Amino acid sequence: MTALDLGTVLVLHKTSLLAGAGGLLLPWLGGGRPRGVGTLAVGYLLLALGAFLAGLGEFGAISAETWRSSSLALAVFAYTLIYCGIRRLDRPAGRALWLLAASPVVLVVGLLTPVFDDNTLRASAFHAVAALAGLASAISLIRAGRRERLASRAPLAFALGACGLVYGIQFPLIALGFSSPGSIAIGFAVTMMLNFSIAALVVSFVRERGEETERRRSVTDALTGVLNRHGFRDAVPEFVPEGAAMLLLDLDHFKSINDRFGHAGGDVVLTRLSRIVEACLEPGEILARLGGEEFVVFLPHGGSRAGDLAETVRIRLADAVIDWRGERIAVSTSVGVAHASPRRSEGREALLACADAALYRAKRLGRNRVEIDGAALSDDAERPSASWQGVTPHFAPG
The missing domain is CATH 1.20.1070 (Rhopdopsin 7-helix transmembrane proteins)
Structure with a gap:
C-alpha cells in the first residue's frame, strides 16, 4: 500500500x-x-x-x-x-x-x-x-x-x-x-x-x-406561545386513552374587557390565563388556545385530578391582580370538564364536545364556575352531568 x-x-x-x-x-x-x-x-x-x-x-x-x-x-x-x-x-x-x-x-x-x-x-x-x-x-x-x-x-x-x-x-x-x-x-x-x-x-x-x-x-399561538388549534389536533391522538380528561376554559365577558381596555388589555388577560394554566400542569399535559378567549387542556392520564385542576385555575385567575395602565382588570373563567371512559378509549372530538356542553352549562348557570360532565361514558349509555361542588362565584352572573 x-x-x-x-x-x-x-x-x-x-x-x-x-x-x-x-x-x-x-x-x-x-x-x-x-x-x-x-x-x-x-x-x-x-x-x-x-x-x-x-x-x-x-x-x-x-x-x-x-x-x-x-x-x-x-x-x-x-x-x-x-x-x-x-x-x-x-x-x-x-x-x-x-x-x-x-x-x-x-x-x-x-x-x-x-x-x-x-x-x-x-x-x-x-x-x-x-x-x-x-x-x-x-x-x-x-x-x-x-x-x-x-x-x-x-x-x-x-x-x-x-x-x-x-x-x-x-x-x-x-x-x-x-x-x-x-x-x-x-x-x-x-x-x-x-x-x-x-x-x-x-x-x-x-x-x-x-x-x-x-x-x-x-x-403555536403567536400571542400566548401555547399550541393553537392545529397544534392541539397534532398533539392529541384521535382516540384518547382510557382515563383521560379534557378541560375547556372560556373567559367570562371577554368582549366587555376588550371594549373597556382595548385589545391590548385583552391580550394581557389571555397571556396571564395561559401562564396560570401552564403553572398548574404536569409533564405530558397539553394546553392549547382554540381561538379567541377559548382554551383547552388535555390530561392524558390525569382524569382523577381534572376537577381539582379546573377549580385551581378558576380561583387563581379570579384572584390574579392584572394591572393595565393603572386599572385592575377583573377576570373570571368558566370551565367545562369531560372524562373519557375508564374502560375504553374515546374519540377526541367526542370528548371535546362533552367538555363544550359542560362549559355551556357553566355559562348558563352563572359563569365563573366549573361544570363536570360527571360520570364516564359507558358503552351504551348517555353521559350524565354534574356540577362542581362548593363553587362560589366571585362575580355576579353575566
Missing part, C-alpha cells in the same frame, strides 16, 4: 478548510444569518490562512520568527472561534469569548521569545489546542441536545469529537517523539474528511432548526 505523502495531505487539508468555509458561508450569505455559522466559517478560513503561512515559512518565503508565532496564534484564534461558533448554534458564546485573548498572548510570546522555534513544542501545542476545541465543541452540542433534539446534532457532535480525538491521540505521540511523517499524514487525512463532514452537518443542523422553527410557528 502506498504511504501517504505528508506534503500532499497538508495541501489537501488546507483545501478541505477552504471548501468547508465556503460551504458554511453559502447559507449564511443566502439569508437569515444563522447564529454561529459565520463564526465557524471565519474559524475555518483562519485555519487555512495559518496553514498557508506555515507552508510559506517551510519554503523560506517568510522569516521563521514570523510564521512560527503567527501561524500558531492564528490556529489558537481559529479554534477558539470554532468552539464559540458551535456554542452559538445553541446559545450565546458568553465567557468563552475570553478565550480569544489567548491568541495575542501566543503571538507576543512567539515574537519575543524563541519558545516556538522548537518544532516538537509548536506541533504539540497545535494538536493540544485542536483536540480541546473539538472535544469541548462536541460536549457543548450534547449538553444543549437535552433542550432541543435535531437529527443532525448527534452526528455533528460525533464528527467534532472524532476530530478532537484524532488530534488528542497525535498530541502525546508528537510530544514524546513517537510520531512520524506517516502517522501525522494519516491524522491530517482523517481530519480533512471530518472537516468536510462538520461543515455539511452544520448546514444540515441549521436547515433542520429552520424547518422545526417553521413547524412550531404553524402549530
